[in-house]
Amino acid sequence: MKKVILLFLPLALVSFNTMGQGTGTVKGFDGGMMLHTGFVKGNFPQLAHTVSGMPFGIGGVIRVHLGDHWRVGSEGYVSTIKQANNGSYVKYGWGGLLGDYYWKAGRFIPYAGLTIGGGVNTNLLMKGNPVPDWEPVDNTYFNKRAFLAIDPFIGCDYIVSDTFHLTLKADWLNCINAKYRIPSGPRLYVGFIFYH
Numbered sequence: 001m002k003k004v005i006l007l008f009l010p011l012a013l014v015s016f017n018t019m020g021q022g023t024g025t026v027k028g029f030d031g032g033m034m035l036h037t038g039f040v041k042g043n044f045p046q047l048a049h050t051v052s053g054m055p056f057g058i059g060g061v062i063r064v065h066l067g068d069h070w071r072v073g074s075e076g077y078v079s080t081i082k083q084a085n086n087g088s089y090v091k092y093g094w095g096g097l098l099g100d101y102y103w104k105a106g107r108f109i110p111y112a113g114l115t116i117g118g119g120v121n122t123n124l125l126m127k128g129n130p131v132p133d134w135e136p137v138d139n140t141y142f143n144k145r146a147f148l149a150i151d152p153f154i155g156c157d158y159i160v161s162d163t164f165h166l167t168l169k170a171d172w173l174n175c176i177n178a179k180y181r182i183p184s185g186p187r188l189y190v191g192f193i194f195y196h
Contacts, residue, residue: 025066025067026064027065027068028065029065029196030062030063030196032061032167032191032193032194033060034059034191035058035190036055036058036077036079036189037057038185038187039053039186040055040081040183042181042184043181053082055187056079056080057077058078059075060077061098061193062075069102070100071100071113072098072099073098074095074097075098075115076096077093077094078092078093079093081183086126086130090121091121091122092119092120092121093119094117094173096115096117097117098113100112100153101113102157107158108158109165110155111155111156111157112155115153116150120144121143123142124140124142126140127139127141147180148177149174149175149182152171152174153170153172155167155169155170164192165194166190167189169188170186170187171186172184
């Protein structure tokens with residue numbers, strides 16, 4: 001938990017400092033949804049099993065604008081990686097508090113930031129042969145575990161109109177539990193954002 005506080009503290013200090021200068025008033029908010037994919041990889045040493053592949057998922061974000069360059073808010077996603085074409089999967093849902101810095105360049109709004117939070121990793125791994133419905137399956141393993149995470153990201157909005165933007169984002173979700181890891185790797189998001 002100390003790591004989470006230490007990572008979030010500089011962002012909070014900068015935000016409060018900006019507000020104190022009279023430029024940090026709330027200047028609107030935005031929110032939207034995104035689909036994602038990418039490539040992740042990770043090991044389950046308990047089963048001598050490696051997970052790798054393209055996750056697919058959906059989620060969303062909501063942010064408040066502080067001044068002309070800072071946003072704070074929250075985001076959350078669910079991501080699933082299918083395994084072995086036998087019903088096995090690795091799924092994790094996560095979310096947290098985010099802060100990012102953005103600027104405008106014509107019709108583009110590049111941004112970079114960090115999300116701090118956590119989620120739940122659910123694993124269903126079937127190592128036996130496929131069987132018909134409602135039949136017992138041999139060598140099946142199930143595990144569900146909470147994790148803490150940090151998620152650095154970069155992205156760019158394209159301004160379609162003052163109230164509607166398209167967005168493209170990339171991130172790398174990192175588990176920070178001392179004795180537990182999740183499959184990790186780069187993800188690419190595409191979606192839409194409504195501005196007010």
